[in-house]
Amino acid sequence: MIRAAAVAVVGALLVAACSTSAPDRAGDRAAIEAALRQWPSAFNAKRIDDVCGLFADDVVLVYPDSPDRDHREFCDQMRALFADRSKSFTYAEPDIREVRVDGDLAVVRVMWTLTVRDAAGRVVETVVEDGVDVFSRQSDGSWKIHISHAFTKE
Numbered sequence: 515m516i517r518a519a520a521v522a523v524v525g526a527l528l529v530a531a532c533s534t535s536a537p538d539r540a541g542d543r544a545a546i547e548a549a550l551r552q553w554p555s556a557f558n559a560k561r562i563d564d565v566c567g568l569f570a571d572d573v574v575l576v577y578p579d580s581p582d583r584d585h586r587e588f589c590d591q592m593r594a595l596f597a598d599r600s601k602s603f604t605y606a607e608p609d610i611r612e613v614r615v616d617g618d619l620a621v622v623r624v625m626w627t628l629t630v631r632d633a634a635g636r637v638v639e640t641v642v643e644d645g646v647d648v649f650s651r652q653s654d655g656s657w658k659i660h661i662s663h664a665f666t667k668e
């Protein structure tokens with residue numbers, strides 16, 4: 515049900531998007547993929563500005579069994595996560611399944627793998643997250659996530 519609603523919202527956003535200039539979809543896809551591929555190294559190095567920088571100021575982040583988060587709440591959560599000395603968190607390079615660009619909006623299907631280790635370095639959990647992200651082109655031409663919907667693969 516949640517997936518169907520997310521797909522309907524994404525579809526409506528894409529239909530509503532239009533561009534008056536000739537689109538550079540290949541360039542836009544490459545920019546979005548580059549932003550996604552750099553994110554794990556920023557996360558793994560705990561570079562909070564770069565971690566938060568992938569997300570638009572008006573982002574809405576949706577994750578099962580959690581309240582929706584905005585930019586500030588997400589960044590606060592990341593700061594707390596990075597400060598936790600009892601565990602370490604590492605993201606692998608994303609598996610980008612699909613990037614669809616239409617004007618100033620893009621939809622991305624992506625799989626993320628997060629490894630959680632205890633203080634001794636033992637793996638305590640590996641989480642595979644399936645996600646759909648809606649990117650929007652910012653006024654400076656960069657692409658940032660406007661809506662992020664992730665759910666675990668179990």
